Amino acid sequence: MSNxxxxxxxxxxxRVSSVRQKTEGHGLDAQEHRCRQYAQQKDYKxxxxxxxxxxxxxxxxxxPELSKMIEYVDSNPLKSYVVLIDDxxxxxxxxxxxxxxxxxxxxxxVSLECSNFNFEDSPEGELIETMMAAQHQYHRKNxxxxxxxxxxARLEKGYWSFNPPPGxxxxxxxxxxxxxxxxxxxxxIKEAFEGFxxxxxxxxxxxxxxxxxxxxxxxxxxxxxxxxxxxxxxxIYAGIIEYPKxxxxxxxxxxxxxxxxxxxxxxxxxxxxxxxVRTRKNFNEEFPLRGIIKSYGATKPYTxxxxxxxNSTYAYYRDxxxxxxxxxxxxxxxxxxxxxxxxxxxxKPEKEVLDLAExxxxxxxxxxxxxxxxEEHEIEKxxxxxxxxxxxxxxxxTRTENDSVITAYEFKIENIALNEITLKQxxxxxxxxxxxxxxxNKVMEYVKEPLKQWEEGDLKQKRTVVQTVFNGPAEYxxxxxxxxxxxxxxxxxxxxxxxxxxxxxxxxxIEPD
Numbered sequence: 001m002s003n004x005x006x007x008x009x010x011x012x013x014x015r016v017s018s019v020r021q022k023t024e025g026h027g028l029d030a031q032e033h034r035c036r037q038y039a040q041q042k043d044y045k046x047x048x049x050x051x052x053x054x055x056x057x058x059x060x061x062x063x064p065e066l067s068k069m070i071e072y073v074d075s076n077p078l079k080s081y082v083v084l085i086d087d088x089x090x091x092x093x094x095x096x097x098x099x100x101x102x103x104x105x106x107x108x109x110v111s112l113e114c115s116n117f118n119f120e121d122s123p124e125g126e127l128i129e130t131m132m133a134a135q136h137q138y139h140r141k142n143x144x145x146x147x148x149x150x151x152x153a154r155l156e157k158g159y160w161s162f163n164p165p166p167g168x169x170x171x172x173x174x175x176x177x178x179x180x181x182x183x184x185x186x187x188x189i190k191e192a193f194e195g196f197x198x199x200x201x202x203x204x205x206x207x208x209x210x211x212x213x214x215x216x217x218x219x220x221x222x223x224x225x226x227x228x229x230x231x232x233x234x235x236i237y238a239g240i241i242e243y244p245k246x247x248x249x250x251x252x253x254x255x256x257x258x259x260x261x262x263x264x265x266x267x268x269x270x271x272x273x274x275x276x277v278r279t280r281k282n283f284n285e286e287f288p289l290r291g292i293i294k295s296y297g298a299t300k301p302y303t304x305x306x307x308x309x310x311n312s313t314y315a316y317y318r319d320x321x322x323x324x325x326x327x328x329x330x331x332x333x334x335x336x337x338x339x340x341x342x343x344x345x346x347x348k349p350e351k352e353v354l355d356l357a358e359x360x361x362x363x364x365x366x367x368x369x370x371x372x373x374x375e376e377h378e379i380e381k382x383x384x385x386x387x388x389x390x391x392x393x394x395x396x397x398t399r400t401e402n403d404s405v406i407t408a409y410e411f412k413i414e415n416i417a418l419n420e421i422t423l424k425q426x427x428x429x430x431x432x433x434x435x436x437x438x439x440x441n442k443v444m445e446y447v448k449e450p451l452k453q454w455e456e457g458d459l460k461q462k463r464t465v466v467q468t469v470f471n472g473p474a475e476y477x478x479x480x481x482x483x484x485x486x487x488x489x490x491x492x493x494x495x496x497x498x499x500x501x502x503x504x505x506x507x508x509x510i511e512p513d
Contacts, residue, residue: 010044011083012036013069015052015090028053031086038084038115047081048072066101073108082111095130148246155248158241160255165236166216166227167258180236180255188214189237193259196232197266204228232271238264249415286315288462289336293317293474296483298324301473304333326478339481340466340474344451347469354448379423386423390416443468 014031028051039046052065073081083105085091091114092098105112112119120126151161160180164170167189173179192211195201201210208228216223235242235250239257242250287304294301300321306313307330316330393409393416446453446468453465466474468488475483 007043007045008082009079010039010046011069011072011081012039012046012049013052013066013083013085013090014049015063015066017053031090034086034115035084038113042113044082044084046084070104070108073105073110080109080111082113085112085114086116088114088117152243152246152248155241155243155246156251158251158253160236160241160253165234166231167237168255176254180253182256182258185216186258188216189231189258192228193232193237193263193267196270197263204232207232232267235264240264251415287317287333288459289317289333289340289466289474292463292466292470293336293340293476295319295321295324295326296475296477298326298475300324302331302476329478331476331478336476339476341451341454343482343484344454344465344469347450349448354444358444383420383423386416386420390420 012032012035014028014035016028016031032049032051036046048069050065050069052063069083091112092101102112120128154161159176159178160168160170164180167183167186168180169183170178171181188211192201192207195210196204196207201207205225205228208223208225211217211228212223215221217227231237236253236255237258238261239253239255240250240261241253242248286306289302290304291301298319298321300319302317303320304315304317306315308314315333317333317336318330319326319328321327390413393412396409446465450465450469454462457465471486471488473486475486477483
């Protein structure tokens with residue numbers, strides 16, 4: 001048997017926990033070099049080398065190359081291996097995982113050797129090994145804590161301290177150190193936010209499709225819906241720095257904003273309330289009722305389609321609700337629309353009833369305005385209090401020369417200023433620019449003369465009048481007409497007022513204030 005066959009078979013395992021370490025003293029190449037020197041001294045034959053540049057937070061199962069090494073050992077059960085490491089800290093920086101990994105290798109018949117540490121199978125050796133592993137665990141956790149503290153301090157000062165989000169890149173700045181700067185896709189982010197705010201993009205999926213069409217993530221790369229959703233809720237695009245996980249409250253950042261704060265907060269309100277109902281792009285003048293009428297008792301609305309006859313094409317609405325007794329039945333569009341016009345012609349509220357309705361609605365409007373006024377008063381009181389508190393800290397700054405105290409006061413002032421911005425934004429939104437008369441008259445145009453609005457209106461107006469008259473999808477009873485069970489509440493009130501047996505008949509007339 002040759003000397004080569006008698007040599008122990010070694011596997012080198014090297015690891016760094018960050019990209020930066022690759023080029024420093026504990027770089028992968030340096031570790032491999034020292035392990036090869038050790039193997040040469042011991043007369044070992046190096047068969048494989050595995051290198052990880054992954055931390056895994058101490059959990060060795062998360063390291064891809066280490067997992068491959070264990071699989072390789074398992075695939076060669078007849079061989080006896082020794083695993084070489086350059087430093088004990090490269091093995092595992094967690095006491096629990098250190099001994100778990102060691103026992104797993106020993107259980108596979110693999111021995112472990114280190115160029116700067118001797119593994120001894122004795123109580124004393126195990127104690128020293130435990131102390132060393134505990135020391136490495138402490139260093140790992142302490143390093144992480146120090147990094148987090150530095151990152152948090154940067155965040156508190158108004159700087160983003162993590163990987164830049166899409167639309168930004170981190171660049172060195174002579175005054176600020178590392179600072180976010182806009183990239184070439186920043187205008188796309190601005191267009192996405194403003195398009196969603198204005199209604200140009202009705203859903204987050206629309207925003208996703210827009211970004212995809214513009215190669216937002218690069219040519220032939222997908223823009224996922226989750227990416228879009230995360231983007232639309234990130235305040236960093238409005239120039240705001242915050243990180244609730246570390247209790248870093250929102251503050252103005254030093255980086256240049258891509259969108260205005262108004263746009264950001266408007267988008268958040270839309271997302272919180274739920275996006276407006278999406279209008280299908282293939283609605284057309286032939287099928288103005290598609291999606292907003294259904295068979296009586298059904299749950300799904302009608303679809304619309306054309307059917308070819310011998311000499312012409314005919315438009316039909318179709319019941320697609322499998323639970324409906326009219327499932328798969330088609331009805332000519334002109335028959336349904338004539339039936340709807342007949343109902344509209346019968347909805348003619350009397351002037352006295354309209355006047356009473358206006359008075360009641362105006363009274364409710366005034367009540368809501370009063371509630372808003374009370375809320376505005378509370379906001380203004382809080383703004384006054386914040387202004388006084390800010391003045392107090394400004395006064396304290398002029399009386400101290402302690403830099404750390406001054407910095408603490410500046411943080412306080414920044415937080416107060418941010419709270420003021422939020423409250424002023426809320427105050428502005430609370431003061432609705434819509435005049436009661438304008439809003440009421442617009443609605444009443446549809447209420448008073450639904451037939452006129454239908455006959456003279458465009459596609460959008462036709463659909464609006466149907467949605468105004470009915471409380472939910474209009475219910476059609478084939479061969480009979482439209483039912484009145486789900487008329488909008490305002491028409492039910494009208495019916496109550498005009499019914500001779502109604503409790504409202506003797507109600508005295510209420511004039512608008």
